[in-house]
Amino acid sequence: MALEKNIFNHKYIIGISFISALGGYLFGFDFAVISGALPFLRTQFMLDPWWEGFLTGSLALGCIAGCLLAGAIADRKGRKPGLLIAAAIFAGSSLGIAFSTSFMMFVMLRFIAGIGVGMASMLCPMYIAEISPAKVRGRNVAINQLTVVIGILVTNLLNYFLADIGPEAWRWMFGLGVVPSLIFLIGVLWLPESPRWLMKVGQQSKARAVLLKIGSETFVNSTFLAIEQSLSGNKKQSLKAVFEKSVRPAVIVGIVLAVFQQLCGINVVFNYTSTIFESAGANLDRQLLETVAIGVVNLVFTIFAMWQVDKLGRKPLMMIGALGLSVVYLILAFLLQNQFPASLISVFVLLGISLYASSLAPVTWVLISEIFPNNIRGVASSVAIISLWAAYFILVFTFPILAAKLGTFGPFYLYAAICFLGFLFIKRKVKETKGQTLEELEQSLARH
Template sequence: MIDKPIQYNGGYVLGISLISALGGYLFGFDFAVISGALPFLRAEFLLDVWWEGFLTGSLALGCMLGCMVAGKMADLYGRKPGLVLAAAIFALSSIGMALSGNLSVFIIMRFAAGIGVGMASMLSPMYIAEVSPAEMRGRNVSINQLTIVFGILITNLINYMLADTGPDAWRWMFGLGAVPAVLFLIGVIWLPESPRWLMKAGQHEKANRVLAKIGNEHFVEMTQAAIQKTLVAAPKASYADVFQKTVRPALLVGITLAVFQQLCGINVVFNYTSTIFESVGADLDRQLFETVAIGVVNLVFTLVAMWQVDKLGRRPLMLIGSLGLAVTYLVLAFVLQNGASAGIVSLLVLAAIALYATSLAPVTWVLITEIFPNSIRGVGISIATVSLWGAYFVLVFTFPVLAKTLGAYGPFYLYAAICLLGFVFIKAKVTETKGQTLENLEESYIKH
């Protein structure tokens, strides 16, 4: 008897991936809102460069805590409860930031927002990876990055429109974050639990029902068999187990790529657009307009990445992006140092955004969700994502100080060097993952 070919319910998989990816929108919102709000917050709270960096980076500190909570929660209780909690925290903290009466309250609320963002930034791509067949996993996980950049673009547009409404415009900028958070919460309630977590928890019948919605009977049988094989004699889901010798190669790649995605420097462009363009004489209106242009380019080239990630592959995109950023940063630093016009700076900034959006931004998240074993995927992704947010805090906290000391151009020479090092690491340690099941990748990366 000849087995039926594997078939997928692509519309269903896409639908639940889109709902889960709304967590990325929250990520994009809080990531971008600070860029438009900073000119108002400087005046409201009389910020110096140290407090400006800490206020911006306080989101990352919350994200680190959120990732640690989400990692353990995901392995013990499933992926869905963490997504629900993330949405609720984000909605409440958005309102809290909008109503803040002093700097301390604002930072506490931004830290709380970071907890929600951190949970969503880890759980959304992990959930999508676990419900997506191998042939469409790269594209579907990249949807999470698409919603991040969509959130950045919409937030930048709203910031631009609110900029002329008075000194309290920043309150509306933050408060409006409650709207997508509530929509995300409603959507997550409808989602099924991850079939891979259900299998690990011994809930085989429920896992079978979810898998049957994703693909035909042959797909269900093959997927269940593959998952079960990886769970036999599997280690307990603890942080200590992630550091065992067999998992270290995957952990090294996951942490290094996560840290590199941040220390490559692009997020100072997102968060400190106003600082960079103020250094070349641009007024507030031009500064906020540049945030919109950045959002548009980010969105367009994220679509390019989604088109190519399952065709060209993960590794080539990462190599092109890291080397391209290194060259672009060197030119950007040179023209900033020599007083170039805002137009030239804008072209180079947008070129850097295009390279990042096509490579490091989406592909890092795809790889992080792919390389860890089923049994400890939640904890493994948690550690990598905590490392990512720790690097983000270092980046955004240090930029105002470095820019004041070295000039706005100085840090970009450093970021260029980091990108070259990242290129060398990717070439030496990252293997291609496109088109392989999570279970096959588990065998290849654990033994790599």
């Protein structure tokens, strides 16, 4: 252990990981704020199920645009400029939404907020993966998910206390996002550029200087050589390159995992907590209190995942989460269908959250940040994460419509089936990645 401490500058690595992961906090804020605001927005804009789904999903449409923008910036200008732009978008959109005067203005600004979320969702885990040594990469990338769930919890708490303000409470809920946005913007100014990107664009001396801050001379030399080898022969970034035969298996796995993380259904619990518990007879205060409980459980089990992702591994956690959610959804659907008390429904909602938070939520981001070769990581990550946000839009847009037609319980039977299929896919197609450098993973992909 003493030798390992001398090899790596752990304080520095953790510091830059947490700063870049503040983008995750803002992701969590924009993701969670809608849950507390929806009861007020339904009245403010007189929403039917279709428009409620569209208003909620407009964030995801912006996220798709954000991923496209982030991919281009990440590969041409670097990871750091993309993070700075995302921070600025977060700040501006938070204030804009707070002062919205019409439904269309709200949706447009929510779309713009989604651009920032989409950029952060791609760039933050990618950046952390590229500056982290292999032994702690899973934990460090999971820091991004930790800040996401802290953002969700803090936002849910604020929503709960702001609800007493009255019909205009939703404006404060969104407007307070400007505070963490500015903190993130200032923090990113201090971050170094990714050494892997610096080497890709021929700035070897700058890359070596960054690596020396991360670890010892031995670590720098070995990492430098491995990155050079992985980049040699093909430095071109293009969408066509992402679907070449040699990398296609990794891209397919990345896309399927990204889509599954959303279509597994748990995000309807995050975004439509009030709808679910209203159907169980809970009043507004109880509905918002449930969002706080969800935030607490989400945080506790995300910390558990950070502890286990580099020990137990990626694949076992994903398999446990997928199969466990399938069973929980069947029980939850039965309870909702038969009008069981809200307190019992809450138990299984929280159990579902705990399974997701300790598996699919953080580990999917870890795998997406790891499985693509260095020379196409930016574009390939964009493709996977665009797929994720497209799936999120489908999920949150369709839930109010399905719930209106089938009952609130109906969609959970569908999500149970999707989770079981996801379990089978992970078991057959996903390979373990813990403890390997990004370059070793690339070599493994090339052999297969």
